[in-house]
Amino acid sequence: MIIYDALIIAIRGLFANKLRSLLTMLGVIIGVGSVITLVSIGEGVRSHISGQIQGLGSNMVLVTPGKGTAGVTATSLGGAVSKLTFEDALAVEREAASVSNVAPVIESSANAEYEERRLTLVSGTTESYNEVRNADLASGRFISRGDVAAYKDVVVLGDLVKRELFGGASPIGKTVKVNNKPFKVIGTMKKKGYTLTINNDDRVFIPITVAEELFDTEQVSMIFVQARSPETVSNAVDETKRIITRRHKRRDFAVSEQKAILNTFQGIMGTLSGMLGGIAGVSLIVGGIGIMNIMLVTVTERTREIGIRKALGAKRRDIMIQFLMESVFISAFGGVIGIGVGLWGSRILTDIVPKLPTVISPWSIITAFSFALLVGLFFGIYPATKASRLDPIVALRYE
């Protein structure tokens, strides 16, 4: 018997019980749909975070005090383990051949005051910062080398700080007090959004030398090192390690590449996506059990038909294929509808919760659909085998 004939017979069988076939299909539809939707959430979050990490700046290497690993700084947790200084940053910039820019940052929270006060993050840094961090100016200029060298009391405002303190008015040339010390506003930053949990817009920039005095510290929170090209990133890492180790006489700092941070997060998010997909996959298995259940009922109901077909010359294989086709058709058709539901679901989700980004990944569609097919096949085998093994005489007598 040709597969095509078996398919026609199977479809006829399914159409005889439209509602039942549809309800059985529903299990697969929900299964495939939820796999695609849930994975799209995982993937959406992953690409969102990846984007943010890439937003740290390209070809970037991060130097943090202490032996901390990727990304999370020891200082951000409040404990300064070792000293990383502006001098270290200058040394790296001077000596490392594969490094194009170095931006050390001293970070501390402080009150910025114009007419109102606002507690914000103050970053003392150098002219390289906006280069390294891909931070663009909205107006005015960034801190210059001269500002740093001359200990100029100038400030560049982040977008949120600007809006909070000045509203729509231009702040350039105005004086803002940071921890009661007056600073002249020389520029404002473009809106940049969040990097992980840190709001890049809720901060102000001052020259690093001024920050050292203001906060009475030489401790640099982190040094952003930018390699000349993606190929030289590992060289930049090596050189940075060597130079700072030589200056400190020991490895009391951590160097991590943006790529490594990215990989770590992508790894975590990949696991999360997989987990979400796996949980949804369970519903597919439940759908498969539904298929098996209905197919067993169908086989019993159609015992007589099986007997007739066998009397007319159907071999075991023919009956087997007929019923397998039905279960596979249910799962395939349900799978196709499920893909539609999944795509629609992930779109609706972003409409309802705009903060939840969703990204449809082709592999989730392919995996969900193939898994649905496999489930249909697997759970169809037992009923189909049962049907194919029926004794024609017994089956013909069945009422």
Added chain:
Amino acid sequence: MAIKLTEMCKYYGRGASKVSALKEINLEITQGEIIAIMGPSGSGKSTLMNVIGFLDRPSAGIYEFNGKRVDGLNDNQLAALRNRHVGFVFQNFNLLPRYTALANVEVPLIYSGVPARKRHKIAAELLEVVGLKDRMNHKSNELSGGQKQRVAIARALANHPSLILADEPTGNLDTKSGKEIMKLFDTLNSIGVTVVLVTHDQEIADYARRVLYIRDGLIESDSGIRKQIQNQQWSTDKRQGKVNI
């Protein structure tokens, strides 16, 4: 086509619960016969028909079909034999209810691997032969009993079998339709198709040129091949008690 059963037995169960349905049946059926198997219910006539039609395997003994042993074949080999050589006609028609007459006749052709277009052609021709040309696209549950049985006969003929096995073919039909169906069998027989009828209706048996009586799994009597006219005379005599069997 030739069938030869030698000391053929069929029993169900084992040991103490063993039930013999057929005991040492010796029977030969040759090409072109029309034979009626009669007997009370439970006598084993249906079992005999099932074995002859490859629906069932004999438990012991030899079954030769066209000179070849077929008693040891597996399910798939038996299915192929049924498909190619046997056409079944049942008392309760056994048509697929949601299928049209045409689609019903096509079913055996599907399993013998005939392509769709050719299937339609053969099925349409066969329905024409049984006089249902204008009912071809009616679903089987829209047909009368007589029409259903004609579809079943057309279906039985689909693969040009040499043997038609009919189990009480007129049992669910009114007298007129029953007669028409029997005429159809007669016509088929006249063109060389072997017909085996299982019945307990004497009038139906009258159409057969050979009558076999079965009781308790044994052949009680075998009339041998008779001429049609003699047969009718013979059965009339029998009914009137002039013949002892």
